[in-house]
Amino acid sequence: MTTGEGLRAPYPGGTTMRALTIRQPWADAIAHGPKRTENRSWTTVYRGVLLIHAAAKPDTGDVTAARYQGKKPDARGAIIAAAELTDVHRPEGPYGCPCSTRWAEPDTYHWVLDKVIPLFEPIAAKGQLGLWHPAQDLLATVQADLTSTRPREGNCGHCQQPRPLFAASPDWLAPDLLCSPCWSRYAKARATGRFVDEDDAIANARTEGRAAANLRTILS
Template sequence: MGSRRGTEFSNYRNPCLTMHQPWASLLVYGIKRIEGRSWPAPIRGRLWIHAASKVPEPETIKAMEDFYREIYAMNGITDVKFPEHYPFSRLLGCVDVVGCVTCEELVSWEAIPESVRIEGQTAFCWLCEQPQRLVVPFEMRGYQGVYNLERKIYEAAVRGLSSVKPPLPVKFPLPNPADRFSLKPGSLASSSNCSTVSEEEKSPSLVAAIAGARAAATQFSKNNNTLQSTSRENIEDGEKPVSSRTRNKLHEEVR
């Protein structure tokens, strides 16, 4: 088991993930704490975030900002500072992926704020901490899945990082602090008691905000049968994680 895990993660030196806007910037600014995917997080530690080339629609930005205003209000935070701009085709910054749990585990995890639990809308939830953003995002191309950042890009980017003060910093408790992989799908199942906000308890504005966020994400779920299909890249990426070796052969660029 241990040797297989070492092999699985050995291909990732400076892992990067390409995301659509506005989700990419919301994650780097610490507003978004959960990155939802249809597959478990293949890494722990620093994950660079790159914004895909699709220009976000104003309606999409509004839907996601409304969603986060509503869920932060659940924790008494009513003044969320959103990014002034949502750049595309740019490397934006990074977060630390500290674990991965299932949606069912996240929504019933009482040790974390209710607003974080509301973010669990996908099969697997990547838990993100310590956001940092690039003072000057710079242009680069992205690929599907998790891939290695080019060394020259990494060396330039790591010097341009700036700390971010999230609206509500979250520290996800690890089941075993000595094992950074202890927080994985299934690790919280025994303590899960399905305690979350029921549909009846949700305010009309929160229900509308959740529906709007889901609708915004579904615009990327249409399969156009091409290699450049983003396949639910934001709310649920249908692509399986691909190793850097395989990706170098395929060169499946996110357009």
Template sequence: MKALTLRAPWPFAIAYLNKRTENRDWDPRTAELMGLPWILKAGEPIAIHGGTPPKRGKNKGWREFEAGFEAMVEMAGGMLTPEAEAYLKGVMDSGPMQLEHFILPGIVAVVTVTHATRGTPLDDPWAIPGQLHLLLNPVFTLPTPVQCAGSQGFWTVDEETEYQVERQIARIPVPKTGVTLQDWYA
């Protein structure tokens, strides 16, 4: 199983807020080196991994997280999935809401990258113009994140971690895309 590590709060947005477009600043050569053509052709699920949590304070990582959090709230438009409502209810039952509750390290979801495009998908507030958009569908949120180290770009999940992820997944339908390299170079 391949995985893609994201900075907080974007794993939360994919797992709980219907973020179905992942933005990458990759040019076509970088995307090819990262293995995107293979991932599109294979149509196999990939894991969404939350990277190292930023430390609260006046450091660059925390400022980037706060800015991302504000953007996430605006893009979500107040729409919560049933999974998000259950997660937030559980958090609120355990005490006051903190920004740290939106930082999810480890593998939090499994998705299929069905398409990649540089054009902005219609009616998608998550797509950043000019970037490469990875369209994610379906998305399966894991009941319990699986802790593991990640890496930049697409990387291969070790066997034990993959086993822990697969134990939480009953079955994910995998649509075959048939996308070629030319489809996403445009």
């Protein structure tokens, strides 16, 4: 796979890639915090891998909402994370907004993000307005970072515990970075083939593990 085809791991099936420039501290709130909704005055039909670019100039307005517990590297003028843009919508209609998050603002388009993976090191790049196409050399550098087997720091995508995290093998359709214990449960369930998705896999493995532990207790 070439970089022009998009990142396959940890985003299987991706065929395109775009970048979005976001001012600090909002960019860090996505890359290193819990922010998964980006508010924009405009929409897009694009869905797929989205590189999070921290703008050179910070937001000088009210950024109280961006305060969170966790790392605050405050990189400027650089790609700092990758995510998947899964949906864009406005908080309108008979059913209201599906976003149950404090990050969603009224009268804006809500860009819903998933599978956020912070880079090990910020990659310097000049931002642009709107969605922009990263250059091939930039894509290659990002690809090398995202496919590294080094553990990343953060909260596990399943148990939410702050532990060293690991990405999926390229052929595994797992949506999150997981800690070692959760990956062990996932791998065990995946080997049996008895699951629908990641949550189901881990739940099945945990149930089987408890059943085995109970059996050992009864037999001992």
